[in-house]
Structure formats: C-alpha cells, structure tokens
Amino acid sequence: MRLSVLDRSRVRAGSGHPEALRDTVAFARQAEQLGYHRFWVSEHHGVPGVAGSAPTVLAAAVAAATSRIRVGTGGVMLPNHQPLVVAEQFGVLESLFPGRIDMGLGRSVGFIEAVRKALGHDQEDAADFGRGLAELLGYFTGDRAVRGYPADGLRVPPFVLATGAGARVAAAHGVPLVIGSFRGEDAMIDAITAYRAGFRPSTWAEEPYVVISSTVAVADTAEDAWRLLVPEAWAMAHSRTRGDFPPLSAPDDVLAQPMTSRERGLFEQSLRGHVHGTPSEVAKALDHLVHRTAADEVLVTTSTYDRAAMLDSYRLLAGLYL
Incomplete structure (x- = not known):
C-alpha cells in the first residue's frame, strides 16, 4: 500500500508556533527515513494552535531538508489566492x-x-473553485494569455482535496482526488463513485486516482492508540x-x-470515525477501507501531544506496509 503523510503543524502546550513549524520540518526527515511516499503540509489562517499558514513556504523548507520524499x-486553498500567483x-518549487x-x-x-473578511474572500469564491482550477492549470500548459513563469511548461502533479461537488470538479478536470474519511465511509464511497464515473482523461491523468485521507493512530495497545486521539479530539x-x-x-x-455536556458530546464525537488500535487491528481496518474504496493511496494524519508517541505510531504503520 502506498502511504503518505499530512502534517498540520499543530502547536503543543508549552511551546509556540515557531516550534511547531520546526517540528514539521524535522518530522518530514523522519517520514522520509521510514519510507513514506509524500509529505504534505496544510493551510490555515488566523487559527491559534495551528502554525501552518503559508504552505508553499513551508513546503520549500521541507523539500530543502529532505532528498527523496515527494513534498x-x-x-x-485556491479561493484565498490568485491562480497566477499559485x-x-x-x-519556483518545482524548479528548485x-x-x-x-x-x-x-x-x-x-x-x-473575521478571517474570511481579512483574506478578502467568502463562500462564493469557494463555489467558483472550478474556474480557478482551470485557470491555474492553464498557466502550466501555456493556455493562458499571460504566461506564468517559471510554471510555464513544467509538470507539477495537481490533486484536488474535496468531497461532494468538489469530487465532481476533480473528475471534470481529470486530476487525482484526495478525499477524507471523516464524513463517513458511505458518503466517501458515494463521492469516489461519482468521481470515477465522471472522470475525463486529461494531460494530468489518464485514469482516476484516489487518495484517502484518514487519521490513523497505532500503538502497542488499543488503549494507548485511543489516547493518541484524545488531544486533537478535545x-x-x-x-x-x-x-x-x-x-x-x-x-x-x-x-x-x-x-460541559455540549463539550463532552463534541469530544466523544471527535473520537469516532478514525483508524486506531494495535498494528494488527489497524492493518485490518485499513485493508477493509482500501478494499471498499479501491483507493490508490492513503494519506495519514496523526496530531497528538506526545511527538515521540506520534512518531512511534508512524513507525509501526510503516512496518505494516512499507
């Protein structure tokens, strides 16, 4: 199974945002040593506790600190940016x-x-995602009136992170789909089925390619794996x-x-729907998920307080498949 990593540069109690970013770069080197295929970083704005606000800048630091892993x-988040700038x-990243x-x-x-206002965008921009995606891809293929240097003529594989309507956008543009399992297995399978049915081969992909994104926690005992989920759930x-x-x-x-009762309910809800347990339990759950979805790849994210325990989880997972 092809396994990759998504890290959101989460801040831990007793440290700050700069430390979280440095932890991400160090983690990327460790993921490369373990044999993971990709290492991706995320974009969040104005969110205390999440340091990853400039993903292309952070990706450059990760790529500079590693040598083989894809970055x-x-x-x-395309609605937040002009496609030419992206x-x-x-x-630049591909050139370097x-x-x-x-x-x-x-x-x-x-x-x-308040964050959307500061960014100068709103939900209507998200609804126009397909137009922005087409424009962005056009700067790589040279199909725009303005040439996007140094992107012009380069091949940077695009992926669309989406569910529902977003999956249909990915299919219409012929690009790989990344879809989260947090919305429930049946809803995810419905979106994947629609993506494959509507997929149009393109210069970017000749056939559908599906990446499942899932929280995965592995430990020697099921209780220890569950405890890995507790900090993020809260x-x-x-x-x-x-x-x-x-x-x-x-x-x-x-x-x-x-x-409070509301907090307790949301906390317990946030603990559900993830893949966690001992190595054998996680292998069984992931094998089931991949079998049902016919996914080509699994993008793993694990946010927890103890970095050593987090790395052990990724090490145990790598030992199952890599």
Whole structure:
C-alpha cells in the first residue's frame, strides 16, 4: 500500500508556533527515513494552535531538508489566492526541487467570518473553485494569455482535496482526488463513485486516482492508540464551542478537566470515525477501507501531544506496509 503523510503543524502546550513549524520540518526527515511516499503540509489562517499558514513556504523548507520524499500541500486553498500567483509559487518549487513537488489544492475559505473578511474572500469564491482550477492549470500548459513563469511548461502533479461537488470538479478536470474519511465511509464511497464515473482523461491523468485521507493512530495497545486521539479530539470540541484551536494538551490533562455536556458530546464525537488500535487491528481496518474504496493511496494524519508517541505510531504503520 502506498502511504503518505499530512502534517498540520499543530502547536503543543508549552511551546509556540515557531516550534511547531520546526517540528514539521524535522518530522518530514523522519517520514522520509521510514519510507513514506509524500509529505504534505496544510493551510490555515488566523487559527491559534495551528502554525501552518503559508504552505508553499513551508513546503520549500521541507523539500530543502529532505532528498527523496515527494513534498506538497494538502492543500493550498485556491479561493484565498490568485491562480497566477499559485502557479508561480509551485513553478519556483518545482524548479528548485525537480520531480518532487505535488500541488494539492482545496476550496475551503477562512475558519470564521473575521478571517474570511481579512483574506478578502467568502463562500462564493469557494463555489467558483472550478474556474480557478482551470485557470491555474492553464498557466502550466501555456493556455493562458499571460504566461506564468517559471510554471510555464513544467509538470507539477495537481490533486484536488474535496468531497461532494468538489469530487465532481476533480473528475471534470481529470486530476487525482484526495478525499477524507471523516464524513463517513458511505458518503466517501458515494463521492469516489461519482468521481470515477465522471472522470475525463486529461494531460494530468489518464485514469482516476484516489487518495484517502484518514487519521490513523497505532500503538502497542488499543488503549494507548485511543489516547493518541484524545488531544486533537478535545481541540476540535474546543474549537466548535469557543472558536479557536487550543494547543494540544497531554491526554491525562484533557481527561481530567471538567467539560460541559455540549463539550463532552463534541469530544466523544471527535473520537469516532478514525483508524486506531494495535498494528494488527489497524492493518485490518485499513485493508477493509482500501478494499471498499479501491483507493490508490492513503494519506495519514496523526496530531497528538506526545511527538515521540506520534512518531512511534508512524513507525509501526510503516512496518505494516512499507
């Protein structure tokens, strides 16, 4: 199975955003040593606790610190940027690190209304994702009136991060699809089926290519694997009740703190739907997921407080497939 990594540069209690970014670069070197295929970074704006706000800049640092692993974005949120500028940025990356750069693109806008206003974009921009994608790809193929240097003529593989309508956009443009399993297995399979049915071969891909994105936590015991999920689950519950992501805290600290009934419900909900357990349990769950979806690749994300335990999880997972 082809396995890749998505890291969101999460801040941990007792440290800050600069440390989170440096941790991401160090983690990329470790992922390369373990044999992972890609290492992608994300884009979040105005979100305390998430340091990854400039993915192409961070991707450059990751690519400079590694030598073999493919490096990309999961993803650049296209509605936040002019397509020409995005093309130029990836053209620079591909020129500096030829044959190693991926262009993962999403259609989300800011986390809250104030952030969207600061970015100068809104939900209508997200709805126009297909137009922006076509324009962006045109700068690489030379089909635009303005030439996007140094992107013009380069081959940077595009990926669309999407569900529902976004999956149909990926199919119409003939590009690989990255889809999260967090919305539920049946909904994910429906979107993948629609993507494959509507796929139009293009200069970027002759046939559909599906990457499943999933949170995966592996440990020697099922209890330890579950505990890896606790810090991020609480951060998600906190964000939905208070509007920001707190730094990741130790599982014992999370479990010991009082929660309102709403917080408790959101916390428990955020713990569901992930792949976690012992190596044999995770292998069984991932094999089932890949069999049902016929996915070509799995993009793994694991955010937790203990970096050593996180790396152990990725090491155990690599030992199953790589």
